[in-house]
Amino acid sequence: MENGQASRTALGAATLRAAHQLIDGDVKLLNDPVILELIDPETRSRICENADTFNSPGTLGMRTHIVLRSRYAEDCLKEAYEKGVRQFIILGAGLDTFAYRQPSWASGLKIVEADHPSSQAEKFDKLIKAGIAIPSNVSFINVDLETDDLERTFRNFINFEEPVFTACLGVLIYLSQSCVNKIFQFLGGFSEGSEFIFTVSQKRNDKYAVITSQKVAEEGEPWISYFEPEALIEQLKNNGFTFAEYLSPEDAYELYFNNHDLRLPPPSKKNILRAVI
Numbered sequence: 178m179e180n181g182q183a184s185r186t187a188l189g190a191a192t193l194r195a196a197h198q199l200i201d202g203d204v205k206l207l208n209d210p211v212i213l214e215l216i217d218p219e220t221r222s223r224i225c226e227n228a229d230t231f232n233s234p235g236t237l238g239m240r241t242h243i244v245l246r247s248r249y250a251e252d253c254l255k256e257a258y259e260k261g262v263r264q265f266i267i268l269g270a271g272l273d274t275f276a277y278r279q280p281s282w283a284s285g286l287k288i289v290e291a292d293h294p295s296s297q298a299e300k301f302d303k304l305i306k307a308g309i310a311i312p313s314n315v316s317f318i319n320v321d322l323e324t325d326d327l328e329r330t331f332r333n334f335i336n337f338e339e340p341v342f343t344a345c346l347g348v349l350i351y352l353s354q355s356c357v358n359k360i361f362q363f364l365g366g367f368s369e370g371s372e373f374i375f376t377v378s379q380k381r382n383d384k385y386a387v388i389t390s391q392k393v394a395e396e397g398e399p400w401i402s403y404f405e406p407e408a409l410i411e412q413l414k415n416n417g418f419t420f421a422e423y424l425s426p427e428d429a430y431e432l433y434f435n436n437h438d439l440r441l442p443p444p445s446k447k448n449i450l451r452a453v454i
């Protein structure tokens with residue numbers, strides 16, 4: 178990320194989550210009214226006035242991915258909570274809104290939003306402007322994942338003796354391989370029962386991927402890290418995870434898309450993972 182600039186890609190992801198609320202009909206994969214308060218009125222109008230563009234195959238596929246990863250992470254979080262996990266880190270939180278629309282069960286959860294300082298400053302600004310109160314179970318950590326020592330950064334916020342659920346959605350592609358390995362090592366050292374939901378990408382050459390990768394590079398956030406599926410599972414196991422699996426398109430279909438009223442297309446690729454210690 179360019180110094181001092183809040184993440185443009187976080188705004189892009191937020192825009193697609195907002196589009197899901199605005200133009201995908203009544204049946205939602207993710208109910209996220211708060212995101213509509215965090216995007217500006219111009220973005221809201223742009224979505225509503227350009228529904229055709231937002232419904233092009235490439236954008237729809239990306240919207241499915243972005244909405245699905247949040248929904249899946251939140252469902253896994255609930256399951257983990259039911260098994261006793263009480264700490265939740267959102268790594269590279271961007272404009273994630275879980276904390277501001279949290280269900281009643283989540284009040285027993287300690288939620289830590291961690292992000293680059295410039296992205297976090299912009300999020301605060303948006304929360305304040307929207308009049309959204311920060312719930313008492315939410316803390317914020319400024320972190321540069323590339324350069325900071327993660328153990329030192331998190332130790333005043335997280336009890337490493339207790340399990341932790343971590344979500345890191347749409348972030349690893351922007352980080353160097355050595356930083357990704359540092360994150361795996363850090364999270365893989367958490368206590369038994371901890372879970373990690375995250376996304377990765379494989380290199381793609383289709384038109385939408387090429388145009389999007391050029392656009393994000395021009396915005397100062399190039400896609401730099403890609404992963405081969407089998408090697409990644411091995412890398413996770415080498416770093417302390419006992420179990421790791423992709424959410425397959427077939428499982429995603431059975432879980433969420435087997436519903437004619439849902440207007441989002443099912444995913445065609447596997448790029449969301451769940452890893453457990």
Ligand SMILES: C[S@@+](CC[C@H](N)C(=O)[O-])C[C@H]1O[C@@H](n2cnc3c(N)ncnc32)[C@H](O)[C@@H]1O
Pocket residue numbers: 178184186187190191268269270271272273291292293296320321322323345346347348351352
């Ligand atoms: C595409 S956004 C995803 C945001 C959010 N997870 C979501 O799903 O909407 C990428 C996020 O990664 C964060 N990020 C990128 N590089 C980072 C770094 N070196 N340290 C901390 N955060 C970083 C950005 O600030 C941004 O919030």
